[in-house]
Amino acid sequence: MVRRKSMLKGRISRIGRYAIASSITDQCITCTTFNILAPIYKRLSDEDQDGRESDYRAFWLARNQRILDWLLRERSTIICLQEFWVGNDELVSMYEKRLGDAGYNNFQLARTNNRGDGLLTAVHRDYFNVINHRDLLLNDIGDRVAQLLHVELVNPFCQNRSTNVGQEILIVNTHLLFPHDSRLCLVRLHQVYEILQNVESYQKEFKLNPMPILLCGDWNGSKRGHVYKLLRSQGFVSSYDTAHQYTDADAHKWVSHRNHRGNICGVDFIWLRNPNKCLKLLKTSWNETVFSMFKSLLRRASLTDYDAFAFLKADSGGDYITYSCFCEALRQLNLAGHPYGLSEEEMKDLWVQADIDGNGLLDYSEFQERIWNAEDSDDDGSVHGSDVHDTVQAIGFSVKNAVLFPTEVEKGMWPEDYSLSDHARLTVVFSPVRMPCSQMIF
Numbered sequence: 001m002v003r004r005k006s007m008l009k010g011r012i013s014r015i016g017r018y019a020i021a022s023s024i025t026d027q028c029i030t031c032t033t034f035n036i037l038a039p040i041y042k043r044l045s046d047e048d049q050d051g052r053e054s055d056y057r058a059f060w061l062a063r064n065q066r067i068l069d070w071l072l073r074e075r076s077t078i079i080c081l082q083e084f085w086v087g088n089d090e091l092v093s094m095y096e097k098r099l100g101d102a103g104y105n106n107f108q109l110a111r112t113n114n115r116g117d118g119l120l121t122a123v124h125r126d127y128f129n130v131i132n133h134r135d136l137l138l139n140d141i142g143d144r145v146a147q148l149l150h151v152e153l154v155n156p157f158c159q160n161r162s163t164n165v166g167q168e169i170l171i172v173n174t175h176l177l178f179p180h181d182s183r184l185c186l187v188r189l190h191q192v193y194e195i196l197q198n199v200e201s202y203q204k205e206f207k208l209n210p211m212p213i214l215l216c217g218d219w220n221g222s223k224r225g226h227v228y229k230l231l232r233s234q235g236f237v238s239s240y241d242t243a244h245q246y247t248d249a250d251a252h253k254w255v256s257h258r259n260h261r262g263n264i265c266g267v268d269f270i271w272l273r274n275p276n277k278c279l280k281l282l283k284t285s286w287n288e289t290v291f292s293m294f295k296s297l298l299r300r301a302s303l304t305d306y307d308a309f310a311f312l313k314a315d316s317g318g319d320y321i322t323y324s325c326f327c328e329a330l331r332q333l334n335l336a337g338h339p340y341g342l343s344e345e346e347m348k349d350l351w352v353q354a355d356i357d358g359n360g361l362l363d364y365s366e367f368q369e370r371i372w373n374a375e376d377s378d379d380d381g382s383v384h385g386s387d388v389h390d391t392v393q394a395i396g397f398s399v400k401n402a403v404l405f406p407t408e409v410e411k412g413m414w415p416e417d418y419s420l421s422d423h424a425r426l427t428v429v430f431s432p433v434r435m436p437c438s439q440m441i442f
Contacts, residue, residue, distance in 0.1 A: 028400065028431050029127060031239075032076040033216040033270055035175065035257070035423035036067050038083040038117035039091075042422075054088070064091060067420060068098050070405075075102070076427055079122040080173035080216035084108065087116040095120065109135050112143040119217075121147050121173045127154055131168065132206075136198050138191050141184070141340050146174035146195050146217075148202060153395075153432075167395060168208070170199060174217040176227070178259070186293070187340045188220065192227050193286050196234060200282060210275030210394045210437035218423065222266050223251040226293045233285040235277030239270040239428040243402035255409045256424040264414045270428045274396035275437045287353045290335070290342070291371050297333045305372045309364055321362040323351055394437045397430040 039060035042053040053060045071079055079099070085091050086108055099106050103125050110118040123130060128151040136146040149171040156167060174195060176188045199213065215236060221227050223238065240246075246253060256268040280288075298308040312329045313321045327347050331337035336347060354362055354370040362370075408415045409424045 028429050029078065029397075030074070030076040030427060030429050031078040031080070031214060031216065031270055032071065032074060032425060032427040033080040033082075033173075033218075033268055034067075034071075034425040035082040035218040035268065035421060036064070036084065037421040037423065038085045039063075040085065040087070040116045041083065054085075057090075060085075060091070061094075063420065064094065068095065070420070070425070072098065072102050074427060075124075077124045077127040078171060078214070078216075079104070079120075080171075081120040081122075082173070082175040082218045083117045084120040085116065086110040086118040087114070105130055107133055107147060107149065109145050109147050111145055112137055115143050119145060119147050119173050119175065121149055121171065123149065123151055123171070125154075128152065128169075129154055134198070134202065136174075136195060138194050140177070140187050140190055140194075142177040142187065144175065144177055144191055146172055146198075148172050148198065150202070150206075168211045169395075170202075170211060170213045172199065172213070172215045172217075174215070174219075176218065176220045178220045183334050183338060183340065185221075185226065186290075186335060186342070188225075188227055189230060189289065189293070190340075192219075192230055193282075196230075196282055209392055212275055212395065212397050213271075213273045215269070215271035215273075217269070218257070218267055219269055220267050223248055226289050226296075229292055230285055230289040231271055233280055233288060234273065234282065235279050236271040236273045239272050239399045239430075240402040240404070240426060242272070242399045243428065253410075253412055254404060255412055255414060256404060256426065258414045258422050260422075264409075264412075268423055268426050270402075270426060272397055272399065272430070274435065275394045276396060276435045278438075283349070284353075287350055290346075290350060291354075294330070294333065294335065295371060297335070305368060306364075308372065309367050312362075312367065318361075319364065321367060323360065326351055326354075326362065391436050391438060393434060395432045396435045398433050399428060400431045401429040403427055 039054035040052055042060075044051045044053060044056075044059075053063070084095070087110075092108070096106055099122050104122040105125055105128075106120060106122045108118060108120050130149060130151050132150040134148040136148060138144045138146065151169050151171060153167040153169075172195060174191075176191050177184055179185050179188060195215070202208075213236075215231070219227060223241070240254070241250065244253075251266060255264040255266045257266070258264045295308075298311070303311060309321070312325060313319070314325045314328065316322045316325050327336065330342060330347060334341070336342040342350075354366060356366050356370065404410050404424045404426050406415050406418045406424060408418075
């Protein structure tokens with residue numbers, strides 16, 4: 001413990017002009033997420049669209065050495081990297097050696113179908129024992145993957161640790177699909193839903209007590225999107241926005257990526273869900289988020305609520321919506337009818353949720369309650385009653401600080417002289433806190 005304290009006191013973790021070290025105590029953990037831009041994707045110039053950094057060893061080697069220098073200087077306890085060039089043995093060995101020598105356990109996962117890049121998650125041995133890890137292969141377009149790590153704190157967060165206080169954390173690292181067209185927004189939502197299903201299944205399989213969950217990575221979408229709504233509905237908060245006391249309306253105040261179209265946007269997140277959150281059923285959150293997407297598309301067509309109802313009921317012959325008309329509307333709005341749209345089963349689930357009285361038809365009041373005004377519903381769908389058992393003690397996290405580098409991105413600007421990646425690096429400082437939680441029966 002003495003060695004660990006002295007090591008922490010000597011660690012000066014600077015990101016731009018900010019000193020993260022001022023936020024760190026011997027109780028804190030830090031987490032960094034960074035899309036490091038795989039050399040196979042990095043263009044060397046706008047004029048030569050076919051040239052890639054991967055063709056020039058000196059270039060990609062020097063840039064990745066600088067990335068490692070930054071990471072090792074910050075010495076975060078958790079490091080989550082995206083676009084890690086798993087297809088190059090020399091680069092992989094360099095990361096393994098330098099991170100391994102610095103005390104990290106490293107886990108890599110390649111994207112499916114030999115895409116060349118993937119994920120790397122590293123956790124420091126001085127802070128965590130790795131209990132288990134899983135590779136999640138997301139079955140969709142784009143060959144996306146995720147990593148799930150189940151870790152335990154090496155040292156208790158308080159000296160008088162009670163034996164019934166959990167000291168475990170679930171960490172997820174992922175990189176979602178870029179929405180090249182509007183139809184792919186639903187794919188990204190599917191990807192997150194599948195990740196959350198895997199996390200939930202893992203917790204049930206091992207009958208885990210409540211614990212904090214960190215979702216890290218490049219989400220290729222902002223706080224304005226439906227992925228954000230789904231995560232919020234499941235109790236997750238954006239750590240960076242929490243640290244800076246930003247609301248949902250403050251999405252424009254920071255960016256973290258300049259994409260291949262030249263647009264700047266905030267897409268890199270470390271989501272936190274503490275174990276004391278009262279949760280909706282995951283399927284309920286999914287259905288509500290899809291209805292929200294449905295409603296957004298209707299509003300984008302400048303339809304009022306009654307016009308939208310008329311669009312859905314089409315020529316049904318009565319003042320109601322039939323299931324066939326409902327499915328046809330989903331197809332017309334590009335939410336179904338193509339390889340990565342809603343499945344028949346998913347459409348049926350949506351219909352069952354919307355058909356409140358179960359008579360096989362949607363009248364105007366059901367349409368308003370379940371689709372048009374769904375986000376205003378007072379029913380939170382929380383897990384309660386027979387699903388909850390005794391109260392247990394667990395650790396949670398408070399967000400002490402969060403910083404993006406380069407510092408200009410915290411003001412919504414992208415510096416032209418930044419060449420480390422096309423993404424900013426996000427580091428968050430968490431402080432463990434004790435909290436009572438309801439133990440779930442699995």
